Amino acid sequence: MSLDIVKKIVKALDDKIGNDIQVIRIEGLTIVADYFVIATGNSTTHVRALADEVEYQLEEAGIKADHVEGKATGWMLLEYQGVIVHIFLEETRNYYNIERLWEDGTKLDISELLD
Numbered sequence: 001m002s003l004d005i006v007k008k009i010v011k012a013l014d015d016k017i018g019n020d021i022q023v024i025r026i027e028g029l030t031i032v033a034d035y036f037v038i039a040t041g042n043s044t045t046h047v048r049a050l051a052d053e054v055e056y057q058l059e060e061a062g063i064k065a066d067h068v069e070g071k072a073t074g075w076m077l078l079e080y081q082g083v084i085v086h087i088f089l090e091e092t093r094n095y096y097n098i099e100r101l102w103e104d105g106t107k108l109d110i111s112e113l114l115d
Contacts, residue, residue, distance in 0.1 A: 002034040002082045010113045012057040024105040034082040051076040
């Protein structure tokens, strides 16, 4: 189920021109989530638009967010049934460098998720 959610999220981010979309499978490394999906927006408006598109497309599929935070910041977090979505401004993403923190996870090829 989580991978199906990841595919919908990646498609939503891609539809709104999210930058540097990455998916990291962290299942087995933590109880926090099974996957992280990370993307960058060009502005706070773009970050919000990306998050809104994720929420819209998943709600259309009958999936509601378990948690959303950061609507007024350069980092939005959305949580869906074991999938955590991080949408950053570039400088915020570079500062927190989540990819480095979870480098033991498995990076997925997003082109395979967009099929």
